[in-house]
Amino acid sequence: MQKAILSGDEAVARAAWEAGVSVAAAYPGTPSTEILENITTYKDDIYCTWANNEKIATEIAIGASIGGMRALAAMKHVGMNVASDPIFSAAYTGVNGGLVIVSADDPGCHSSQNEQDNRLYAPHAKIGMLEPSDSQECKDFTKAAFELSERFDLIMMIRMTTRVCHSKSIVQLDQRENIQAKTYVSDPQKYAMLPVNARKRHIAVEANLEALKAYSYSSDINKTEINDTSIGIITSGISYMHAKEAFGDSASYLKLGITYPLSDRLIIEFAQKMKKIYVIEEGEGYLEEAVKALGIDCVGKQLLGSQGELNAQKVRIAFGLQAAGEGYATDKTAPPRPPVLCAGCPHRGFYHAMGKRKDKILAVGDIGCYSLGVNAPYNGFDIAICMGSGFSIPIGLSKALEMQNDTRKVFGILGDSTFFHSGFNSMVDAIHLGANVCLCVLDNSITAMTGHQENAGTQKNLMGYEVPAIDILQMIYSTGIDQTCVKIVDPIDQKAMGEAIDQALETDGPFVIVTKRPCALLKEVIKANKGAHCTVDPDKCVGCKACMKIACPAMAFEGKKANITDEASCTACGLCMQMCKFDAISKAGI
Amino acid sequence: MNLLFTGVGGQGTILTTKILSEALVHMGYDVKMSEIHGMSQRGGTVNTQLKYGTKIYAPNIGEAEADIIVAFEKAEALRALPFLKKGGSIVMDEREIYSMPVLIGQAEYPHDADEILSKCVEHVSVVPASRIAEELGNIKVQNICLLGALVKLLELQDINWDALIAQSVPPRMAEINQIAFKKGYDLISAKKELT
Numbered sequence: 095m096q097k098a099i100l101s102g103d104e105a106v107a108r109a110a111w112e113a114g115v116s117v118a119a120a121y122p123g124t125p126s127t128e129i130l131e132n133i134t135t136y137k138d139d140i141y142c143t144w145a146n147n148e149k150i151a152t153e154i155a156i157g158a159s160i161g162g163m164r165a166l167a168a169m170k171h172v173g174m175n176v177a178s179d180p181i182f183s184a185a186y187t188g189v190n191g192g193l194v195i196v197s198a199d200d201p202g203c204h205s206s207q208n209e210q211d212n213r214l215y216a217p218h219a220k221i222g223m224l225e226p227s228d229s230q231e232c233k234d235f236t237k238a239a240f241e242l243s244e245r246f247d248l249i250m251m252i253r254m255t256t257r258v259c260h261s262k263s264i265v266q267l268d269q270r271e272n273i274q275a276k277t278y279v280s281d282p283q284k285y286a287m288l289p290v291n292a293r294k295r296h297i298a299v300e301a302n303l304e305a306l307k308a309y310s311y312s313s314d315i316n317k318t319e320i321n322d323t324s325i326g327i328i329t330s331g332i333s334y335m336h337a338k339e340a341f342g343d344s345a346s347y348l349k350l351g352i353t354y355p356l357s358d359r360l361i362i363e364f365a366q367k368m369k370k371i372y373v374i375e376e377g378e379g380y381l382e383e384a385v386k387a388l389g390i391d392c393v394g395k396q397l398l399g400s401q402g403e404l405n406a407q408k409v410r411i412a413f414g415l416q417a418a419g420e421g422y423a424t425d426k427t428a429p430p431r432p433p434v435l436c437a438g439c440p441h442r443g444f445y446h447a448m449g450k451r452k453d454k455i456l457a458v459g460d461i462g463c464y465s466l467g468v469n470a471p472y473n474g475f476d477i478a479i480c481m482g483s484g485f486s487i488p489i490g491l492s493k494a495l496e497m498q499n500d501t502r503k504v505f506g507i508l509g510d511s512t513f514f515h516s517g518f519n520s521m522v523d524a525i526h527l528g529a530n531v532c533l534c535v536l537d538n539s540i541t542a543m544t545g546h547q548e549n550a551g552t553q554k555n556l557m558g559y560e561v562p563a564i565d566i567l568q569m570i571y572s573t574g575i576d577q578t579c580v581k582i583v584d585p586i587d588q589k590a591m592g593e594a595i596d597q598a599l600e601t602d603g604p605f606v607i608v609t610k611r612p613c614a615l616l617k618e619v620i621k622a623n624k625g626a627h628c629t630v631d632p633d634k635c636v637g638c639k640a641c642m643k644i645a646c647p648a649m650a651f652e653g654k655k656a657n658i659t660d661e662a663s664c665t666a667c668g669l670c671m672q673m674c675k676f677d678a679i680s681k682a683g684i
Numbered sequence: 685m686n687l688l689f690t691g692v693g694g695q696g697t698i699l700t701t702k703i704l705s706e707a708l709v710h711m712g713y714d715v716k717m718s719e720i721h722g723m724s725q726r727g728g729t730v731n732t733q734l735k736y737g738t739k740i741y742a743p744n745i746g747e748a749e750a751d752i753i754v755a756f757e758k759a760e761a762l763r764a765l766p767f768l769k770k771g772g773s774i775v776m777d778e779r780e781i782y783s784m785p786v787l788i789g790q791a792e793y794p795h796d797a798d799e800i801l802s803k804c805v806e807h808v809s810v811v812p813a814s815r816i817a818e819e820l821g822n823i824k825v826q827n828i829c830l831l832g833a834l835v836k837l838l839e840l841q842d843i844n845w846d847a848l849i850a851q852s853v854p855p856r857m858a859e860i861n862q863i864a865f866k867k868g869y870d871l872i873s874a875k876k877e878l879t
């Protein structure tokens with residue numbers, strides 16, 4: 095049998111192919127992005143696509159499932175909030191072709207705005223849930239999920255976490271199963287969720303969950319490992335790995351693979367054999383509460399807490415197997431190294447121009463590379479909550495300021511992908527309501543933060559085919575906004591950028607700025623810029639540090655002079671040149 | 685064996701870990717490799733972790749659990765110190781990369797990080813991998829030079845590294861990487877003879 099070292103994401107992609115999936119959709123989001131990216135390897139067999147947001151991705155998958163094909167939708171944990179509307183109601187309809195939703199959670203907030211534990215969604219939404227703990231299980235469980243989805247007429251969720259998604263381990267590969275398409279038969283009572291049908295389907299989904307629960311008792315997706323019976327550990331997903339590494343064979347384990355519905359019988363029978371029960375889980379006390387609800391005494395969150403990512407050492411320390419602080423320490427600390435806007439990043443020009451008018455502006459950011467503008471020296475905005483909110487929070491915020499006679503203008507900031515995700519909906523309301531806000535779309539022609547995924551504004555789709563690019567400007571004009579209140583600028587051009595902001599400040603009512611310049615890391619851009627960089631003439635440089643204010647990582651101040659220290663990453667965007675009053679910086683290598 | 689690789693976005697820590705895990709799987713070990721990317725791509729700290737042995741459970745390394753820390757940058761070695769197990773080793777490049785807070789004068793760079801670490805940790809090897817890479821004409825091969833040093837330290841020579849490197853990098857980069865590997869490998873033996 096063929097073996098490969100795969101990440102959890104790669105293994106899910108492989109499983110989708112082996113399980114005979116025909117349609118897969120997602121909106122990118124770390125740590126889930128690589129699932130769809132890897133499914134493109136099988137694009138001859140699987141139609142795969144990015145959607146504008148997670149709700150749409152899920153609905154594409156629901157449509158394919160109802161149409162009789164196996165379908166998958168993948169998203170990061172917060173994406174499931176966006177997708178929850180269709181999930182909660184499609185849970186009632188059940189499936190035709192198997193339907194699997196992959197949720198990739200991010201304990202420790204490695205690249206997210208919160209640490210929400212999506213296991214809690216499963217009972218709430220009434221969908222089945224499997225939790226793999228390594229790449230082999232990612233493959234096995236995803237394949238099993240499709241089977242279970244069809245057998246029990248349920249949506250199944252694969253719940254992963256960053257360490258499962260982004261860790262690589264050895265996986266056995268198999269061939270693609272030949273799955274017959276299921277014919278679509280018109281059945282509004284099952285698929286049209288009007289009250290009269292929904293009431294009946296609610297009964298059906300509860301019965302289907304009961305059936306899955308009964309199956310769960312004897313399923314080999316759950317594993318019982320009996321060693322010493324003085325300690326019994328109930329765990330799931332990656333937490334099993336941490337528990338096993340910490341306790342080894344000195345404890346027994348109930349490793350739950352099916353974590354919704356939970357098999358009460360399995361838990362009770364395991365607990366009866368043990369003197370003491372520990373529940374070891376990352377995030378919320380999801381399993382612990384279920385165990386306690388069965389009247390079983392156990393210890394878990396009280397020792398582990400619910401914040402951050404677990405590791406074996408934390409488990410050892412929490413359960414008293416090892417004292418903390420057996421390593422090394424010094425007094426000296428390393429300086430912080432936050433991620434920064436890249437050299438040549440168009441967002442830098444935007445934030446620099448905004449910074450010059452700071453006292454007149456209160457800015458709301460959003461989630462994307464431009465989120466990095468929150469850091470010094472830009473301090474570009476104060477507020478960032480979730481995708482799309484960059485254009486709707488300003489509506490309420492501007493009202494609140496107005497009521498208190500605060501004359502600052504509220505600016506909203508988001509990128510092209512976020513605009514398509516949900517920002518446009520917010521913009522429509524802002525313009526419709528005549529809100530006194532300036533909405534800025536930082537269009538860098540790609541979904542950059544998550545690693546350059548195509549979006550509705552790009553001319554290629556995920557599979558690499560030519561598609562019509564949707565024009566952001568036409569969308570904005572379609573709202574009927576006075577066209578003189580829409581400014582399109584190159585954000586590196588500080589004169590134009592500044593004028594646009596000034597005009598927005600002078601306007602009472604909605605104003606829109608679209609900054610247009612592609613991400614500096616796009617292949618075409620790198621190619622076009624090849625060899626080009628800026629250079630500082632040390633004779634002309636007076637060491638005034640004006641150019642250092644833009645905080646470009648390609649520049650440093652050395653020996654009382656500014657210098658381009660990283661010519662390879664400098665793109666000769668020329669923003670630093672505009673800072674210099676002494677003409678000391680010029681372009682070279684062009 | 686628990687290995688923690690730390691560096692700055694763009695230094696090639698992930699490729700290094702990938703090549704090493706490939707080799708370890710060939711040698712019959714159970715291997716788990718864990719990387720965190722996302723925000724960290726944009727010039728932030730990048731950590732990748734590799735664990736190997738007969739059977740590996742958890743993919744990530746907690747505090748005081750690493751046998752070896754391989755630091756591609758000086759200040760990052762200091763930052764990673766809490767992860768080192770008592771008696772473990774640090775292999776660190778002397779290269780300094782200033783973070784934005786340092787560049788804009790909000791934080792100070794610890795130029796003496798190597799000395800501080802050498803004082804409190806018994807086994808520290810400071811290697812000029814980036815200087816060697818620069819002399820070879822491409823700073824990017826710093827990572828493979830460090831890999832060479834690490835392979836020597838771990839005594840993993842029973843693998844055709846030249847072939848493995850060649851299949852892991854673009855063809856035109858194979859030779860320079862192989863040379864960098866050899867130079868890194870020799871760094872450690874030379875050092876051992878000195879002491």
Ligand SMILES: Cc1ncc(C[n+]2csc(CCOP(=O)(O)OP(=O)(O)O)c2C)c(N)n1
Nearest residue numbers: 123173461462463509510511512541542543
């Ligand atoms: C609901 C939700 N889905 C996905 C993500 C992951 N995510 C963070 S930023 C981002 C892309 C932003 O792209 P864009 O708006 O074009 O800005 P850029 O990074 O290109 O500047 C995505 C998909 C998220 N944080 N929240």
